[in-house]
Amino acid sequence: MQGKTIMEMPQKTNKVKIAYFSGTGSTARVADTLERELTGRGVSVVKLEIRAGNHPSNDKEDLLILLFAVHAFNAPKIVYKWIDSLSSDNKRPVSAAVISVSGGGEMTPNTACRVSSIRKLEKKNFRVVYEKMIVMPSNWVVKTDDGLAIRLIERLPSKVERIVDDLLAGIVHRTRPKLIDRIFSRAGKMEKTGAKLFGKKIRVNENCNGCGWCEKKCPANNISMLDNKPVFGSECFLCLKCIYGCPNKALKAGIFKFIILKEGYDLRAVEKRMEGIKPARLEELAKGYLWKGVKEYLLEE
Structure with a gap:
């Protein structure tokens, strides 16, 4: 269930840290798009890839954006380790946004995927003011049709633009995960x-x-x-x-x-295959419950 979105008095955001984990490239694409959108608006951006041995820097940002691919209805283990390594001696709470990336969208069983990472950030004296799901092509079990995949790839810049609009305007957006998805999240561990x-x-x-x-x-x-x-x-x-x-x-x-997808997983290969090809109508590409979240995401204004 979605929580209410409310307005706060905007605070000037001069420096943003984007900390991201990406396995097969989708989340890295989101991080790059966020960086371009923010720098294009005059915001200083530090981008940090989360990986073993890559510890948090001591830079003091106005906003931390934590970005990760959903793993088993949660953040990946390496993201939790990274949060644990953060300093907790902040004299004042630092604002944070948590953005997850999945192939299925904001629907069961994924609506609780950010809960554990948000709790860990709050214990480190971060004030999580914003959370969102970005949908990218699926990289496991079920292949996303190329026509649907290219729609998701092409929609990414506008989705990121909306997120940056919200963050720089001081909009607070939190969600209320479904109870069943909290159970899925715990089981996913x-x-x-x-x-x-x-x-x-x-x-x-x-x-x-x-x-x-x-x-x-x-x-x-x-x-x-x-x-x-x-x-x-x-x-x-x-x-x-x-x-x-x-x-x-x-x-x-x-x-x-x-x-494992037999065709492999490569966003650039999808873009090359779909070059000059008009994808089928969304209603034809996103049939059934499996693609319900993707369809809603693409139709969302």
């Missing part, structure tokens, strides 16, 4: 065990040339190279960056294979 097992069971095929791309790019620092072959530890949290991003398509899931 069990994914941690499955994620570790998934990471340990990733298979390396004959395409691997020992380039080390996966070791460098793994946000959990869970991959190391041994005899020019990747070895996987137990810190995986199922972001799928290595499987989709490997330049040689050398990594395959050993278990839970159903979650």
Whole structure:
């Protein structure tokens, strides 16, 4: 259930920190779009990618924007670790916005996905004044049709523009998650065990040339190279960056294979495939309950 949106006296926002976690590229695209929109309005922006060993800076921002891809109806484990590492000695509460990114939208089972991260921020003396869901193409289990995917990609700038309008105007927007989704969120924490097992069971095929791309790019620092072959530890949290991003398509899931899209996941590839092609009508592309949240998001003014 959506909470009320109310107006406050606008406070001048001169400096914004965007802290984001992105596995397969969608959330990074959102972070880049936010940065361009804010800097275009004269706001100073510090952008920080959340990954293992990348600790918070000591910069004093007027607003923190925390941005993450939804993992099992929650923020990814690495986001919680990052929040835990934040200083809690702020003399005054710092305003914060929490923006989640999903392939399904603001609907069951995702409406409670921001609750735990907001609570952690509040314990660190942040005042969370704004939360929102951005919808991007799905990167697991069910592929988003290219026509629907390109609609989401092309709608992103206007969605971000609206968010920045709200933030700079001092609008407060919080939501009331559904009870059933709070239950889903708690149950989703069990994914941690499955994620570790998934990471340990990733298979390396004959395409691997020992380039080390996966070791460098793994946000959990869970991959190391041994005899020019990747070895996987137990810190995986199922972001799928290595499987989709490997330049040689050398990594395959050993278990839970159903979650991997056979076509892979690459936003730029979608844009290239859809270049010059007019997508079908939204009603044809977003049929059924599975795409209800996506349809509502695209129709939302």
